[in-house]
Amino acid sequence: MLGATGATAGMSQLGAEAVVGRVGGFDPSDPLHNAHAYAKMEGSLDGTMNYHLSVGYILGFMPGQLPRLLTGFQNLKVNRIEDLGEGSYLDTYSSVYTFTVPDMSEQLPGDWTNPYTGATNRPFHYRSGPSRLLITPEGFKAPARPEAPGNPNPFVLPWLVLGDQIVRRLNSSSWFPSDLSPEEWPLESPGEEMISAHFTSRVGDLADLANPDIARMDVTSFTNSQSNWLPWMLMGQIPGHIGYHTIGRSFADLGDVPEESLRLAEQVVPDFFDAPLDLPYTLQLREYKKARKPAQP
Structure with a gap:
């Protein structure tokens, strides 16, 4: 699953109108306040580690058919926010992505049967990052x-206040050339381009966001994303796409993350939590090309 800020070519924000007036000390029309609030809902402003677990499902969508449940899904993200001064922040983050059985208790078996093709597919769990993102009053920057x-x-996001809760919405789309050429990877590649859209909401206590004495706040997240077929599904350029539907929450301490979720992540990267932000940089498709060979049609 690609992060909303993961593309370096062809990324756009979808809908950025502010929908609430000033609430306490937070002015949603002020870019400086937006950068501060975004960083606070993303991690901890005191520079300590933050953990965010998202779990849910991947559905398949094909023309003329109802959606199909394909797999369960887990994304365990570790990040650190650095205050750079002058209203800007640096977010460094890394994630482990695991495809699971529908109840999310175990990894998807290595002989998963694709309901669309009837073929046996071998799931590809992976790590992504560490990536770095500048959060500034002028928007996201590399x-x-x-x-x-x-x-x-x-940098003005569409905020929403629901009682004592505040909702940060970030909707984006991305386009970039595929690392898997359809000529060399006919079953893995969706074509020359990768296209995705992401619709994410984070919800937290309004009082915590407005309180300058609190460095981090607990948040709950809701994400819906659409993207091309995953390469290990061997769908090639068959019309259709997948959709991720997840719910998540943040944790201040690694020990508070559910043990089964830690286990799933460590099955993919055993030493991930030793130094998650100091590992060599990698991305899904780069790892896929190193680990796999093109499937035979």
Whole structure:
């Protein structure tokens, strides 16, 4: 699953109108307040580690058919927020993605039967990152190009207040060339392009967000994403796509993350939690090309 800020080519924000007036000390129309609030809901402003667990399902969508439940899914993310001053923050994060049985208790077996093709597929669990993102009043930026225009600019997100809760919504789309060429990887590649859309909401206590004495706040997340077929599903350019539907929450301490979720992540990367933000950088498709060979049609 690609993060909303993971694409370096062709990314756009979908809908960025502020929908609440000033609430306490938080002004949702102020880019400086937006950058601060985004960082606080993403991690801890005191620079300590933050953990975010998302679990849910992957559905398949094909023209003329009802959606099909394909797999369960878990994303365990570790991140650290660094306050750079002048309203800007650096978010460093890394994730382990695990495809699971529907009840999310175990990894998907290595002989998973694809309900669309009837073929036996071997799931590809993977690590992504560490990635780095600048959060500024001028929008999201790549640390290597801080002078480049941000996105969105000015940085104003569509916030929503529901009673004593505040909702941060971030909707985005991304496009980039596929690392798996359809000529070399006919069953793994969706074609020359990778396209995805992400719709994410994070919910937390409004009082915690407005309180300057609190460095981090607990949040609950809801994410729906659409993207191309996963390469290990061997769907090639068959019309259709997958959809991720997850719910998650943040944790201040690794010991508070459910043991079964830690176990699933460590089955993919045994030493992940030793130094998750110091591991070599990697991405899903890069790892796939190293670990697998093109399947025979």
